[in-house]
Amino acid sequence: MKVTEKPTGEFERTPMAFTDRITADGASGWPVEAGRYRLVISRACPWAHRVVLVRRLTGLDEAISLAVTDPVQEQVAGDAHWVFTARTGSPGGLDPVLGVHTLREAYLARDPGYDGGVSVPGLVDVPSGHLVSNDHDQLTLDLGSEWAALHREGAPELYPPALRDEIDALNAEIYRDVANGVYRAGFSPSQQTYERTVAALFARLDALEDRLTRQRFLLGGSITDADVRLFPTLVRFDAVYHGHFKCNVRKLVEYPALWAYARDLFQTPGFGDTVHLDHVRQHYYAVHRAINPTGVVAVGPDPAGWLTAHHREELGGRPFGDGTPPGPPPAIDRVPEIVPGGARPCG
Numbered sequence: 001m002k003v004t005e006k007p008t009g010e011f012e013r014t015p016m017a018f019t020d021r022i023t024a025d026g027a028s029g030w031p032v033e034a035g036r037y038r039l040v041i042s043r044a045c046p047w048a049h050r051v052v053l054v055r056r057l058t059g060l061d062e063a064i065s066l067a068v069t070d071p072v073q074e075q076v077a078g079d080a081h082w083v084f085t086a087r088t089g090s091p092g093g094l095d096p097v098l099g100v101h102t103l104r105e106a107y108l109a110r111d112p113g114y115d116g117g118v119s120v121p122g123l124v125d126v127p128s129g130h131l132v133s134n135d136h137d138q139l140t141l142d143l144g145s146e147w148a149a150l151h152r153e154g155a156p157e158l159y160p161p162a163l164r165d166e167i168d169a170l171n172a173e174i175y176r177d178v179a180n181g182v183y184r185a186g187f188s189p190s191q192q193t194y195e196r197t198v199a200a201l202f203a204r205l206d207a208l209e210d211r212l213t214r215q216r217f218l219l220g221g222s223i224t225d226a227d228v229r230l231f232p233t234l235v236r237f238d239a240v241y242h243g244h245f246k247c248n249v250r251k252l253v254e255y256p257a258l259w260a261y262a263r264d265l266f267q268t269p270g271f272g273d274t275v276h277l278d279h280v281r282q283h284y285y286a287v288h289r290a291i292n293p294t295g296v297v298a299v300g301p302d303p304a305g306w307l308t309a310h311h312r313e314e315l316g317g318r319p320f321g322d323g324t325p326p327g328p329p330p331a332i333d334r335v336p337e338i339v340p341g342g343a344r345p346c347g
C-alpha cells in the first residue's frame with residue numbers, strides 16, 4: 001500500500017497493483033490448488049489479518065501455507081521492506097518455502113519493472129515465485145467461496161447469498177469510517193481533517209454499539225464476513241489506534257456491547273488464536289516514525305482483559321450457523337498465548 005497524499009495532504013490508499021484472482025475453474029489463469037500458493041503476511045497488519053481469519057475459519061491451513069514477515073520492516077534505500085527473519089520462523093533470513101528474504105522479490109518476480117509499494121497480504125504462487133494478488137478485499141471473499149472445495153467439514157458460510165447486499169453495505173461503511181478511518185485519523189495532515197475523521201469514526205462506533213446491544217453479531221446470530229472484517233480493527237484499537245493514531249474519544253473497553261462482542265470473537269476458536277499483540281505494537285510504534293519519532297513501543301494495555309467473561313451467549317445465536325468451530329491451529333501457525341497481567345516489553 002503505497003500511501004499517497006491527496007492535494008489536501010490527506011492520507012490516501014493507492015489501488016492494489018496485483019489483483020489476479022484464483023478461481024475454482026482456473027479461468028483466471030490461476031486455479032485453486034492445494035499446496036500451490038503461500039500467503040505472506042505480517043501479524044501486525046489488519047488487512048492481512050482479514051485474509052488469515054478466513055483461511056483459519058474455513059480450514060484452508062493445509063491448502064494454503066502461511067509465511068510471517070518480521071513486524072519491523074527493513075529500511076532499504078529509504079524504502080520499507082517486509083522481510084523474513086529468524087524470529088518469525090525463517091532461519092538465515094530466508095522464507096523456507098519461497099527462498100526469498102524480502103516480499104518485494106515476489107513482486108519483482110511477477111513484474112521486474114515494478115516500482116510501486118510492497119504490501120502484505122501477498123498471495124504467492126510457489127512454483128514460479130510470482131506474486132498473484134495483494135488485494136485483501138478479493139482474497140477475503142475468494143478464500144471463502146472459490147476455495148470451497150478445499151474447505152474443512154463444518155466450515156461456516158461467511159458470505160451467504162441472502163445477506164450479501166447487507167454485508168457489502170455494512171462493510172463499505174466500516175471500511176470508510178473504521179478500518180481505514182483510523183489510518184486517516186492517524187496520518188491526518190491537519191487538525192481539521194483529523195477532527196472530521198475522528199468524528200466519523202466514533203459516530204460509526206456508536207452506531208455499531210447500538211446494533212450490537214440488540215444482537216450477538218453484526219448481521220444477527222451468526223458470524224459473517226462483516227465480523228471478520230471488523231475484528232482486526234477492534235483488537236488493535238486500545239493497543240494502537242487509541243494512542244498512536246489519536247483515536248481517543250473513547251477506548252474500546254468503554255463500549256459495553258462492542259467490547260463484549262470483541263471478547264466473544266476473541267474467545268472463539270479461529271479469532272484470538274490468530275492475534276499477535278506484540279507484533280502489532282512493534283510494527284505501528286517502531287515503523288511509523290513520522291508520528292512516533294522516538295520509535296519507542298508502548299507496552300500496554302494488559303491483554304488479560306480479552307479473556308474475561310462476555311455473556312454474549314445470552315443474546316442467543318449460533319456463531320458458526322450450521323457449521324462448527326475450527327480445531328486448534330497447526331503448530332507452525334501458532335501465536336503466543338495471552339499471559340494475564342503480561343503487558344510484556346518487546347522481546
Ligand SMILES: N[C@@H](CCC(=O)N[C@@H](CS)C(=O)NCC(=O)O)C(=O)O
Binds near residue numbers: 134
Ligand atoms: N494492498 C492492500 C493494502 C494492505 C496494506 O495497507 N498493508 C500494509 C500493512 S498493514 C502494508 O503492507 N503497507 C506497506 C508498507 O507499510 O510499506 C490491500 O489489500 O488493501
